[in-house]
Each structure stands twice: as structure tokens, then as C-alpha cells.
Amino acid sequence: MSPPAPGRPEVDLDDGPLHVLAVRALCELVARRGDLDLRNTPAPSAQQGIDGHALIARRRGAQRLTEVGLSARHGALLVRGRADGWDPAARRLEEVKTHRGKLARQNPGQRALHWAQAKVYGWMLCQAEGLDAVELALVYLDVDHDTETVLVEPHTADALRRHFEDLCERALAWVRAEAAHRVARDAAMAALAFPHADFRPGQRRLAETVFKGAKGGRTLLAQAPTGIGKTVGTLFPLLKAMPVAGLDRVFFLTAKTSGRALALDALARLRGADPTAPTPLRVLELVARDKACEHPDKACHGESCPLARGFHDRLPAAREAACALPDWSRETVRRHAASHQVCPYYLAQELARWADVAVGDYNHFFDGSALLHALTQQEEWRVALLVDEAHNLIERARAMYSASLSGEQIRRTRLNAAGEVRKALDKVQRRWKALLVAHALAAPKARAGVAAPALTDKNYLVLDEPPDDLVEALQQAATAVIDRLVDAPDSVDPGLLQFGFDALQWVRLAEVFGPHTLVDLERLPGRRGEAEDIRLTLRNVVPAPHLRPRLAAAHSLTLFSATLQPPDHHRTLLGLGEDSGWLDVAAPFSAEQLAVHVAADVSTRWQHRERSLPRVVARIAAQYRERPGHYLAFFSSFDYLAQVQDALAREHPDLPLRAQRRGMSEPEQAAFLAGFDAGGRGIALAVLGGSFAEGIDLPGDRLIGAFIATLGLPQVNPVNEQMRERLDALVGDGWDATYLYPGLQKVVQAAGRVIRTTQDRGVLHLLDDRYGRPEVRALLPAWWRIDGA
Numbered sequence: 001m002s003p004p005a006p007g008r009p010e011v012d013l014d015d016g017p018l019h020v021l022a023v024r025a026l027c028e029l030v031a032r033r034g035d036l037d038l039r040n041t042p043a044p045s046a047q048q049g050i051d052g053h054a055l056i057a058r059r060r061g062a063q064r065l066t067e068v069g070l071s072a073r074h075g076a077l078l079v080r081g082r083a084d085g086w087d088p089a090a091r092r093l094e095e096v097k098t099h100r101g102k103l104a105r106q107n108p109g110q111r112a113l114h115w116a117q118a119k120v121y122g123w124m125l126c127q128a129e130g131l132d133a134v135e136l137a138l139v140y141l142d143v144d145h146d147t148e149t150v151l152v153e154p155h156t157a158d159a160l161r162r163h164f165e166d167l168c169e170r171a172l173a174w175v176r177a178e179a180a181h182r183v184a185r186d187a188a189m190a191a192l193a194f195p196h197a198d199f200r201p202g203q204r205r206l207a208e209t210v211f212k213g214a215k216g217g218r219t220l221l222a223q224a225p226t227g228i229g230k231t232v233g234t235l236f237p238l239l240k241a242m243p244v245a246g247l248d249r250v251f252f253l254t255a256k257t258s259g260r261a262l263a264l265d266a267l268a269r270l271r272g273a274d275p276t277a278p279t280p281l282r283v284l285e286l287v288a289r290d291k292a293c294e295h296p297d298k299a300c301h302g303e304s305c306p307l308a309r310g311f312h313d314r315l316p317a318a319r320e321a322a323c324a325l326p327d328w329s330r331e332t333v334r335r336h337a338a339s340h341q342v343c344p345y346y347l348a349q350e351l352a353r354w355a356d357v358a359v360g361d362y363n364h365f366f367d368g369s370a371l372l373h374a375l376t377q378q379e380e381w382r383v384a385l386l387v388d389e390a391h392n393l394i395e396r397a398r399a400m401y402s403a404s405l406s407g408e409q410i411r412r413t414r415l416n417a418a419g420e421v422r423k424a425l426d427k428v429q430r431r432w433k434a435l436l437v438a439h440a441l442a443a444p445k446a447r448a449g450v451a452a453p454a455l456t457d458k459n460y461l462v463l464d465e466p467p468d469d470l471v472e473a474l475q476q477a478a479t480a481v482i483d484r485l486v487d488a489p490d491s492v493d494p495g496l497l498q499f500g501f502d503a504l505q506w507v508r509l510a511e512v513f514g515p516h517t518l519v520d521l522e523r524l525p526g527r528r529g530e531a532e533d534i535r536l537t538l539r540n541v542v543p544a545p546h547l548r549p550r551l552a553a554a555h556s557l558t559l560f561s562a563t564l565q566p567p568d569h570h571r572t573l574l575g576l577g578e579d580s581g582w583l584d585v586a587a588p589f590s591a592e593q594l595a596v597h598v599a600a601d602v603s604t605r606w607q608h609r610e611r612s613l614p615r616v617v618a619r620i621a622a623q624y625r626e627r628p629g630h631y632l633a634f635f636s637s638f639d640y641l642a643q644v645q646d647a648l649a650r651e652h653p654d655l656p657l658r659a660q661r662r663g664m665s666e667p668e669q670a671a672f673l674a675g676f677d678a679g680g681r682g683i684a685l686a687v688l689g690g691s692f693a694e695g696i697d698l699p700g701d702r703l704i705g706a707f708i709a710t711l712g713l714p715q716v717n718p719v720n721e722q723m724r725e726r727l728d729a730l731v732g733d734g735w736d737a738t739y740l741y742p743g744l745q746k747v748v749q750a751a752g753r754v755i756r757t758t759q760d761r762g763v764l765h766l767l768d769d770r771y772g773r774p775e776v777r778a779l780l781p782a783w784w785r786i787d788g789a
Contacts, residue, residue, distance in 0.1 A: 018073075019175045023081035023120050025379065030170040031116035034109025035302030036311035036346055044098040044143045045368065045508055052098040052141045053084060056148070063089055070124035074168035077175060083121040084139075092135040092152075093118070093125055098143050101482045107301075109312055114138050115153075120167065123160035132157050144479040177323070178354070184280040185356055186243035192279075194236060195269040201588030201758070203233040206560075209583050211237035214384050214556045215245045219576055221390070221567050222560040224585035225781065226752030227699075227760075230560050231266045231388070235357075238384050238558075239270060239281070242356075247555065248381040251372050252359045255392035257666060258695035260285065263359045263388065264329060284328040284351050286360030286371075292330070292345035300343075307343040315350060318342050322351060353379070362387070362396050366550055368508065373550050382555040389695060390559035391745045394573050397543035401517075403505040404537040405474075406524070407432060413499040421496065424480040428473045428503075435467050441521060441534055459523040460718035466510040466519050466538060478503040509538050515730060516542040518722060539719070541726045544575030551575060562752050563745040565779055572731050591785035594755050595763045598771040598786055604710050609640055613647050616709050616767055620644075620683060621652045623763065628681050629704040634688040634750045636710035638662055641685050644709070648683070659685040660692060676702040688712050694749035699756040706754050709767040711776070712743030744779040751781075 021029075044052065057066050064087045071080035085094035095118040099106070118136045126134055133156045140149040199207065206224050213220040214237065224230050238250050252263045264285060271279040290296065295305050302309035318340035325332055328351055337344035352358055352371060365372045365385065376383050387393060410432055414425040436442035439461055481500030509517070518539040540546070551557055551574075564570055567582045602615045620633055635641040638660075645659050658675060661668075669691050675682060676698050686692040688710055714720050720738055728734030747766075754762040766786075770776055777786070 018078050019076055019172075019179055020078045020080065021171065021175060022379070023079055023117055023124075026079050026167055026171055027113055027116040027120065029174060030167050030316075032109060032113050032312040032315070034112070034310070034312055035107060036300060036305075036308040036343060037107035037110065037302060038300040044100060046374075047511075048143045049098045052143055053096050055146065056094070056096050056139060056141060057085065059148075060085060060087065060094075063087060064094075068125075070121060070128060072120075072124045072127055072164060074165055075172065077168050077172055079120065079124075079164075079168065081121070081124075083125065086125065090135070091131070091133075092137055093122055094137045094139050095121065096139045096141065098141050100142065100144055100479070101485065102487065103140055103142075103149050105487065111138075116163075116167070119155065119160055119163045122155055123157065123164040126157035126160055134160070144475070144482075174320075181280060181282075181323075188279050188281065189239050189242045190244075192236070192239055192270065195232065199233075200228050202228045202585040203230075206230065206233040206583065206585050207237040209581070210234050210558050211241050213558060213581065214238055214241035214247065217245075217555050219551070219557040219580035220559070220583060221564055221570060221576070221580060222558060222583040222585065223564040223567075224560060224562065224583075225587040225589070225783075226562045226749075227756040228585065228588060230562075231262050232270070234386050234558055234560055235263065235266055236270060238386065239357075241384065245384070245555070246382055247384050248379075249355070249376075249383045250357045250386065251365055251383060252357065252386045252388065253362050253365055254359070254388045254695075255362060255396060256389070256691065256695050258691070259388045260359055260361070262695070262697070267357060267359070268327070278326055281357065282323075282328060282351075282355045283357045283359065284348065284355035285330045285333070286348060286352065286358055286364050287330050287345075288361070289345050292334070292348065294334075294338075294344060300346075305343070307337075307341060311342050311346065314340050314342050315347070318347060319350060319354070322347075323354075328355060362393060363400060366393075366397060366547060367400050368505075368546075370550070373553060376553050383553070385551075385554040385557045387557070387559040389561050389749075390570070391561045391563045391749075393547075393559070394543065394570070395742070397547055397574070398540045401509060401540040401543055401546045402538060403502065403509050404535055405502060405506060406535040407436075407533065408524075409499060409502070413496055416493045416496055419484075421477070421480045421484050424473070424477040428470070428477050431467070431470045431473045435470055435536075436521075436534060439463075439521065441523070460722075461521045462722055463519040463521065466513050467536075470536075471507055471510045474503040475507045478507065506538060509540075512545070513538070514545065515726075516540065516545050518726060520719070520722065522719070539723075541723055542573055542730055544573060548575035563748045566741070569731075569733070569737060569741055573737070587781060587783040588758055589755050589760075589783055591783060593758075593761055594784065596784045596786045597763070597765050598769075599765060599767045600769045600772055602709070602767045602769060604636065604640075604768045606715075609643070612709070612767075613643060616644055616707075617647045617651060619765055619767060620648065620707055621655060623705060623707070623765065624655060624683060627704065627763070630676050630680060630698070630702055631683045631705045631707065632692065632703060632750070632753060633683060633685050633707040634693060634709065635685065636688060636712070638687060640709070641687060645685055656682040657685065658682060660687060660690060664691065673698075678702055688750055689746045692753075693746060694752070696753060697756055698753055699760060703753055703762070705763040705765075706751055707765045707767060708747055708750055710747075711768050711770050712746040713739045714742060740775065740779070744776065748779070748781060 057064065064085050066085050068083040068086045070083055071078060083093055084096040095114060097114055115138065118138060122134050122136050125131065133154065136153050136155055138151040202224060206222060209220060209222065235252065241247060254260045254263060267283045271281055294307060298305040300308055322328065322336055325336060333348050334344045337347045349371060352375060358372060364370055410429055414422065414429060417425050433442060437444045478500050481496060485497065518541055520537055520539060522535045522537065524533050524535055571580060599615065599619060602612050604612050624631060635644060641659060645657060648655055648657055660672065673696060675684065678701060688708065689712065724734040724738040727737045731737065751764050754764060
């Protein structure tokens with residue numbers, strides 16, 4: 001079992017505080033040197049690592065002991081961990097490492113780190129068993145070929161002791177500083193004051209429930225209306241709970257950039273604005289690699305990127321200096337990294353080990369290779385998770401645990417490949433075509449006297465299970481790509497690299513295929529019917545099996561949103577326990593604040609959209625002329641938006657219009673939001689479920705009304721219909737789960753942009769006759785008073 005994180009001292013009644021450190025943490029802290037080098041990426045998965053260790057144990061026999069618990073003390077530092085294997089008869093201690101690619105290209109710094117770990121275990125064993133010498137072995141297992149490379153060194157106990165003491169001496173100053181930070185942080189959190197004069201209505205109840213959940217290690221689903229301050233109302237109690245619940249870290253996870261910005265702003269207010277007396281709370285902003293990379297044209301190793309060259313040599317100074325910074329926001333870390341000539345993205349990844357609060361995307365914890373989840377397990381942190389706008393987690397998790405592959409991608413990748421990679425891709429292509437022929441989606445090669453079978457006219461086909469032959473070929477192709485990446489990383493085509501990652505994702509998910517996942521073949525629209533026009537997808541339907549172990553790693557979990565109805569739907573699909581709590585915070589708003597009108601004479605169903613245009617346009621124009629100001633109008637698609645925009649411009653040319661565009665950058669999104677200026681006027685058109693439908697705050701007269709010209713239901717198509725059937729079989733509410741709940745969540749989120757405070761006044765037009773149906777009304781906020789029109 002790994003030890004607690006540094007900074008959580010245990011009490012030694014004889015010699016004062018005893019600081020505990022894992023073997024791996026000790027060596028990574030002070031023994032890493034040399035370049036940052038990702039040429040052996042992607043690394044084996046956690047499950048492959050477990051399987052690899054088990055394979056080595058089986059090969060060695062019963063005389064070899066596994067997972068041998070060891071510890072040793074140096075002054076105030078206790079180091080402990082579990083050695084992979086010890087053979088008393090051979091007097092050999094093994095450290096097992098799984099890998100991919102050719103070992104000859106392994107970074108020397110990585111090899112030195114592995115030897116450092118083995119030597120620490122060697123000294124612990126010598127001390128525990130009274131040995132004067134031991135044989136140490138690094139066992140490298142290639143998970144793609146199940147082949148071993150064993151490196152052996154004999155060491156005396158005295159040499160191992162000196163090595164151990166040297167590492168401990170170098171680590172002690174940092175560990176003591178971290179322990180002091182922990183004490184100061186907990187004292188500051190105990191004294192932390194709410195940053196406003198008082199709680200908003202409903203906010204106190206939310207905060208108290210979150211605090212109790214953190215103390216009790218519980219899971220909470222919290223539905224609270226937009227505008228009551230959910231971000232501060234959840235962060236404040238968790239910070240207060242850190243000392244009383246013994247929390248090591250708080251992770252605030254968001255679905256969108258706007259949510260991350262709100263969390264960072266709230267944390268800045270909670271920490272206080274006095275730069276002369278900063279609150280000892282380290283807040284780290286985690287961003288995607290492509291947004292942080294300073295040299296996107298270079299590979300991540302010292303032979304290519306100057307910021308990777310000598311990264312681990314410069315890291316200790318950069319890390320130590322970072323502790324004096326006022327915050328660890330994206331821009332602060334970027335400037336700090338530049339001053340120390342290290343990569344900002346990987347500096348942030350390192351600082352995640354020492355941050356008290358990390359703010360990042362869902363994938364930083366829930367993805368299959370998530371950093372924060374890996375650190376939580378490795379360091380045995382006691383973590384409190386906050387999941388913002390949690391209604392998004394179902395779809396986001398489905399995407400994380402799905403994989404797709406098209407014939408066009410295979411064809412294009414194969415054209416740019418050579419050597420062993422080309423041979424592996426040839427095999428993938430042969431098995432791809434065999435799969436399509438087997439399902440009559442492509443014709444076999446013509447043979448004399450044999451008529452080719454007629455192709456099916458179906459555009460969508462569900463398979464019973466992943467095609468084993470193709471999955472095997474994908475595994476071999478991914479291995480060939482990784483080998484090529486290790487041998488010549490600068491010559492690997494980006495498309496080839498992406499194929500390697502996609503193939504690995506396919507293989508990993510195929511290994512855990514079950515009823516929660518679909519496998520389907522889909523003909524891409526507007527194509528000629530060739531093999532290249534087919535897409536094979538392993539499509540997650542219920543993410544619970546994937547999320548459950550990640551959620552279990554957290555001490556406490558709070559998922560909050562304005563739209564979590566019905567709670568059982570979210571519990572089931574997300575894998576929450578039946579004992580998870582439910583909190584529904586009443587809205588602090590009155591019906592008089594929001595005039596809600598349903599247009600019973602409008603149908604925005606796909607077949608009626610053209611006919612709906614005159615009525616939709618008339619509604620928007622009439623409302624604006626009655627009360628000029630800022631309005632948002634939401635539509636089901638960019639195509640429908642464009643039709644309404646054209647009609648408004650044609651029939652009411654004096655109205656100030658602007659519209660969301662496809663693929664807007666973050667600066668463009670910020671400029672769009674800046675257009676909602678206080679005292680201004682205009683009609684902004686946007687897509688329901690997009691960047692401007694949730695997670696934005698436009699109080700007062702920055703937004704006085706909204707139009708929603710859709711019910712938000714996902715499109716009825718073969719994929720969604722298959723999802724509906726599978727959910728019917730698994731959870732029993734397939735239509736609602738596939739269509740109704742996701743659609744109405746988007747509607748309520750978008751409508752929530754209008755009323756943000758108890759002083760706001762606004763209007764909402766629901767432009768579809770289906771808003772009159774009871775099953776739809778039941779999913780709308782209870783405080784709305786809806787008028788038909």
C-alpha cells in the first residue's frame with residue numbers, strides 16, 4: 001500500500017512528527033534527471049500493468065514472494081512501499097516495469113529512476129532481513145509481445161544504505177516544507193470566512209449539505225437553480241472541510257472552459273485579494289496539452305524540443321520557486337515555465353502533485369488515463385470531487401469510453417506508411433474488407449464463374465460483439481506505430497500517430513466489451529458506397545462500469561447542476577450507489593420575475609421547420625419592439641439558426657442581430673459574450689446546448705429575455721434508436737433517457753441564463769406546442785408560471 005502524501009505527518013511520540021513518503025514518490029522527487037521524453041508513449045494501461053506483474057509472478061514460480069511490504073527510516077522521514085518480487089533462494093529482488101516499444105531507445109533518465117527505486121527497495125530488504133548484499137533486477141516486460149528484458153546488478157548493503165540516505169537527505173527539506181504548508185493551509189481553511197456579506201437564498205443549505213457530505217465521505221447529487229452561486233456554495237464548504245475531514249486535495253471538474261473560469265474566480269475571492277498576506281492555498285489550473293504547448297511543431301523529447309531537453313534537471317528549481325507564486329493559473333504557470341526554460345504543460349502536470357485545489361476538465365479525472373485519478377491512487381490521497389454542471393457527465397463519459405474507425409482513415413493512414421507499419425496496416429485493411437464482405441457491405445474480389453453477392457442497402461448495422469480478427473490486427477498495428485515512434489519520432493506522420501492512439505483505444509475498450517456498449521457499422525452520408533465510406537464504432541451507452549472505480553477512488557463526491565432530474569436516471573447511468581444523497585434546492589426566485597410564454601401555434605419538428613419560420617420571426621420581433629434590450633434566441637441547429645437569421649434580416653432589417661458561428665475560438669466566444677453590455681440592445685442567435693446555452697452569467701440588463709425554438713430532443717436516427725432499445729433493456733426508460741431528459745436539460749440550462757439574481761426581471765418564450773404536454777412540463781422548474789399563447 002502506498003503511503004500518505006508528503007505533508008500529512010504522522011506522530012512519532014519519541015522524535016516528533018514523522019513524515020511518510022512512498023518509495024516511488026521519494027525517487028521521483030529527487031532522483032529524476034535528464035530530458036523529458038515521451039517516445040514510449042502511450043504507456044501500458046493500468047490493467048496491462050497489473051496483468052504484466054501477474055504474468056511475471058506466474059513465470060517465476062511459488063518460491064518468489066510478491067508485493068513484499070518494506071519500510072525504512074532516515075531521521076524524520078519514513079519511506080515505505082511494496083517490492084514487486086523477492087526470491088529468497090536466489091537472493092534476487094525484482095522491480096518490474098511494463099513498457100511498449102523498443103527498450104534500446106528508453107530515456108537514460110527513466111532507466112536511472114527505475115534503478116533508484118530498486119536500490120531503495122534493496123536497502124529496505126537488507127535492513128529487514130539482515131543481509132550484507134543482494135542482487136537487484138530490473139525486469140522490463142513488453143506488454144505487446146510478452147517478452148522480458150532482465151537487467152541485473154549486485155549491490156552491497158552498505159552501498160545501498162548510502163544511496164538511501166543520500167536520497168532522503170535531499171528530500172527532507174522539501175518534505176518538511178510541504179508539511180509546514182499543510183499545517184498552515186489547514187489553519188487558514190479552518191479560519192476561512194465566506195467571501196460575501198451573507199449567503200444567497202438556498203446557498204447556505206447547499207453549503208451545509210456539501211460540508212456534511214465531505215465529513216462523512218458521502219456522494220451527493222445536488223440540484224440547485226442557476227443564479228444562487230453554486231460554485232462558491234460548493235467550494236467554500238469543501239475548503240472548510242479540508243482540516244476536519246483530513247482532505248488532501250479538492251478537484252473541481254468542469255465540462256467547459258466557462259465553468260473553469262467561474263471556479264478560478266470563486267477561488268480567487270475565497271483566497272482573498274491581499275497580495276501581502278496570501279492565503280496558503282495552492283490552486284492549479286489544468287489545461288489541455290494543445291493549449292499549453294509552446295512548440296506544437298516539435299516532439300516531446302530532448303532531441304526535438306528545447307523545453308524537454310534537461311527538463312528534469314531544471315524541474316526542482318522551477319517547482320521550488322513556484323511555491324512562492326500567488327497562484328498557479330494557466331498564464332502564471334506559462335510565465336514561470338518560461339523563466340525556468342521548462343515545458344509549461346508538463347510543469348503543470350508536476351505541480352498537480354503539490355496543489356491543494358486543481359481545476360480542470362472532466363477528463364482530468366474520468367478519462368481512462370486521467371492524471372488526477374492516477375495520482376489519487378498512487379499517493380492514496382483523500383480527495384473531494386466537485387463535478388460542475390454534472391448533467392453533462394453522461395454524454396462526456398460516453399465519448400471518453402467510445403472508439404471509432406473508418407475505412408477512409410485506414411486507407412489514408414496506409415498511404416503514408418512504410419516498412420513494418422505498412423505491413424501491419426495492410427493486415428488491418430484486409431481484415432476490414434473481410435468484415436464488410438461478411439456483412440454484405442462490400443463486394444469480395446471477383447472470381448471466375450462466381451457472382452458477387454448483392455450488397456445490402458442498409459446504412460446501419462449492429463454487431464453482436466467486436467470483430468476479434470480486426471481487433472487483433474489493430475493491436476499489431478498500434479504496436480508497429482509505437483515502435484516507429486520510438487525509433488524515429490520526428491518522422492512519424494501526425495495522421496499515423498493519431499491512428500495509433502485510436503487503434504489502442506479500440507483495443508482497450510474491446511477488452512471490456514459488455515451490454516453497456518454497442519458495436520455498429522454505419523455508412524457515412526453522401527458517400528459512394530465503397531469500403532472507405534463505412535465507420536465502425538464501439539459506442540458506450542451506459543458509462544457506469546467505467547466511472548464506478550474512478551468515483552470510488554474519491555473520499556467524497558458532489559455532482560451539482562440546475563438540471564439533474566430525474567435523480568435515479570443519473571444514479572443509474574453514472575454508477576452512483578443507491579445510498580447517494582439527493583438535494584433539491586428550491587429556487588430563490590418568484591414567478592413574477594420571469595414571464596414564461598408557450599407558443600401553442602408553433603411546431604419546430606424537423607418536418608415543420610420551414611412553416612415555423614414566420615411565427616418564430618414574428619415572436620422575436622414583437623418581443624424586442626415591446627421591450628428593447630439584450631435577448632438570446634436558441635435553435636436546434638446552425639442550419640435552422642441561419643434560416644431564422646435570414647428571415648429576420650429580410651423582414652426586420654432594423655433589428656440588431658448577431659449570431660454564433662461554427663467552431664468559434666475562445667477569444668471569439670469571449671467577444672460574443674462581451675456584446676451583452678450593460679444598457680445595450682441586440683438579439684443574439686445561438687445553438688441550444690452550445691457554448692452560450694450554459695455556464696455563462698449575464699445578470700441585470702445584460703440579458704432580459706430568451707427564445708427557445710426547439711424542444712432540444714436529439715435527432716431520431718438509427719444510432720439513437722439503437723441507444724433507446726439498449727437503454728430500454730438495461731434501465732427500462734429508453735425513450736426518456738435517450739431523448740426527453742437530455743433535451744429538456746438543455747432547455748432549462750438555456751432558460752437559466754435570464755434570471756440570475758433576485759432583482760432580475762425577464763421573459764422566456766418557449767416556441768413549440770409540445771411544451772404544453774404534462775411529461776414535458778414535469779421537467780421544467782417548479783417556480784415557473786407558464787402562460788399559453
